[in-house]
Amino acid sequence: MKPAPLQYVRPASVAEAVDALEEHGGMARVLAGGQSLVPMLGMRLMRPSALVDINDLGAELGKIDGRGEETVIGALVRYSALETSPVIAERLPLLQEVVRHIGDRQVRNRGTIGGAVAQSDPTGEMPLVCLTLGARVVARSVRGERTIPIEEFFEGSYANALEPEELLVGLRFPLAPVHCRFFERGRKHNDFALLSIAVAGSPDADGRWSGVRIGLGGVNDTPVLAEAAAARLEGRTWDTATIAEAAELALEAADPPDDVRASAEYRNHLLPIQLRRVLTDLAGAEPWKT
């Protein structure tokens, strides 16, 4: 009732979907779960010329697939499917844990991983965990398919490297470290994060860590990797001093906003404290799932 006038297109295949996107010259928006898009349409904050509804494309875009070391997740896979998938439980436990911090049951029954990554909310859980796990984004248009490393995908608040005529069709995840932790603080239960932290890495038999990645949400205009902090932790055992140093180094990746959730100053105060606690917990703990 409330959106500005628009056309509605419901393609029967990915090929038809990218044709429709091409036809509207970048003025169309893709409707997947609609959990962010529909409210924005209702508020008329977004006025696409058309909606390309991909909800009939489950056969092409709705699969979770473990292939060797890689895990491929279709864009239309819903949060609730991630939450209950044994493949995800085994291969990407961080992804499964994080889903529980997203919205409520109704949101998780509708919202999709592709929609969340395409939305590129700087506080979103899915963009953060995809970044932390080093996923690659698969996009398709009438000109063909390309793969974008997630580190090059997010370009700003709600902005990314997708061309307007491109459809995000899936995400490819490399083998994930077995040790991971997720922390999130919002203003209320399952609110947008004022600070979120995802950490993954693998300790060897001597307790030296490798493949350390630290993702931060809510402290910049995109989810960011705390690269200096991760570098400080890579190849070492984590004693208290190392953890404290790494936690402070994480601030290099932060340029937080001042908004109704929290001031920049407070986010900067919280970041090293909470990262220190997450790392301390991880250093002394068992793998995520044993």
Add this chain to the structure above:
Amino acid sequence: MSETLEQTRTRANGVGAAALRKEDDRLLRGDGRFTDDVDPAHALHMAIGRCPFPHARILEIDVSAAAELEGVQQILVGAEVAQRTEPISVLRPVPGAPQLPYYALAGEVCVYEGQPVVSVVATSRAVAEDAIELIDIDYDPLPHVSDVLEALADDAPVLHPLQLSSNLLATNPQGNGDPDAVMAAAHIVVSDRFRINRVTGLPMEPRAIVAHWRPGARELTAHVSTQVPHLVRMQLAESLRLDEGDVRVITSDVGGGFGLKLGVYPEDVLACLHAIDLRRPVKWTEDRLEHFRATTHAREAVHDFAIGADADGRITAMTNTYTTDLGGQNSPFGSAQLSSIVFTGPYRVDDGFVQRRVALTNKTPVGAYRGYGQPEVNFARELLMDRLARRLGIDPLELRMRNMLAQEDLPWRNPAGALYDSGDYRLALQMVADAVDYDALRAAGRERPDGRRVGIGLTSFVERTGYASAKFLANRGSRYGAHESVTLRANRSGGIDLFTGVSSMGQSSETAFAQICSQVHGIAFDAIRVHAGDTGATPLNTGAFASRTLIAAAGAVSAAATELRDKTLRIAAHRLELDDVDGLEVDGDAVVVQGDPSRRIPLAELHMAAIIGQGIPVDEHPGLEATAHFEPEHAAYAFGSAAAVVAVDPETGDFEIERFVLVHDCGTMVNPTLVDGQVRGALAQGFGAALSEELRYDADTGQLVNGSMLDYFVPTAADLPPIELHHTEVPSPFTTFGVRGVGEIGTIPPGAAIANAVCDALADFDVQISRLPVTPELVWRELQQARNRSETP
């Protein structure tokens, strides 16, 4: 005096029983009928164009493009509305304030963001919204003022220069004794400025209206989501220049009121005006973005509070000068008026002074909201009570006990003139202390092994529920009475139809009224059908607000039920060929002879006899119907105490409310389940306002920053702390059955109890909190400030 006679008999679903709610069957089946469910096939739909600026002059409105859009039926602008309507009337005037004309559409100047400027009616809401976007309005933004104290500065832009020379609408002082002199002589004075956040009530169902005009019948029927259908009828008639007889307001289910749906709003007048012009039903349902800007906000105030005491902590004087934010216009109920009346709380204070100042700002108008000033003043006073305790080295529990009125002190009149009726305030506080095991918690100390600090916060309060008589209200210019009314009509199935103007908004009045009717009359609870909220069918009443419904309605239901029962028994005696009604009673579905169950006449038979006038005593008129009005002689003062146990992380400011215990008294409980529901619901709103909710305005643009569910942090069930409720049940001497109001009490204690607990946890750092909401960031900031204070002696 308390009418407890009728209670001597226990009835299955009578007074005091945990009867299941009459409302639930339809609501839980999704079969409620809310205003938006009223959907006439030929309805038109209204959309409103609103001012995007906090203060602006309208230079020009060009509707030509919108008028050409297919489906658009009518467009109204301010000049036409000013010509054809009267301003929206104020129901509860601010004493001493001039009238500020509030037309349904802005005339030359808009005084708040969201103020209606144009209205469009079209064949669908979507078309109407599209038309709004095509209307070209040329605004000249004017200097604005958002802050309530800055609004009173000499250089502040004046919002209503024709009526006022400043933004101070009125000043209302009240007091007793010589507080200035006593304060000056006090051994110790604690004082501070407390800032209360602007919040809103967020009913699940936003406002809505469906208006329909039948010109031949001269009948305007308006389905409105409101707490006061009979008052809306009066206001609509006034604004639309109709006779009240021309207007019928129908309110069926209301999805939450909380004080926000008290009286007419601009959109109500506009929908009716369009419906009259177009002779077709016109419908408008507020969306949530509109709700945040166009429905009244609440609470925002700055309190300057001071307490003087002797060396033993005995309070000698209290003063409180506070400024409430009215927003840009005076809404039907205006800003909170009850901070003054309860400013001294449950403590003995002989010398006291309170002064309310009402200020206009370029923000959404403020209206009533659950609590109506009582949570605000409680926060200020109770934080100072803890500071006084700390300064004197007296335990906060002991300090409160020392100053608290004893049961035998009541009735007692406080310095603002409030007459506290009855209660055992100290018992409630002691029960709270016992429930949290106060002494053991104190002995355990503040430090936890995990680095957190734990604190206990107490608060004690009284709460005015209901109104002190129509005479009191009339002196303050109120345009409604203190009474409630009810009509009971026997029906031929052997049941009773109960007609009330009190609309059903979640407060369970249908259930409570039926319980009282069953208690007094004797008829089965299930045989009572409640018809609520239709001004064409119900007796004139006041409405559901101010925790006043049951205080007045208990008496009305009781009187009407007595009258109906007595006539029923007389007819039964006649038919049983008895000399009088002695030994007869109504028992469920029949009149029975006590001690002889074989002699009974079904109510259906008696009702039919009365309705057709056959087989009744010669001196009885036909019919079996009673209407009664009841006005309590005074307000009833509910009371209670609460404790919060809070663990604070001094590194981050995060805190966890581990326990929240409330002991309260609402007099005789008509239904303990409903009481718990009311208290828990109000607590949820209390926690929201205490911990997270705050409407924030941009300092430069004056625009609302967080006017959506995305950024306004109303708590969900998952955000609420564990709640423990206990009751005392001291009957009020002023009401039927001894009931007190219960709908608002939960909003009062959370802010004070939590802030006191946080300050107690961080007592080693001497942290002080003087504003709401109490967020982790605020706690962290106050910790920083306290550390800075201690480093710079």
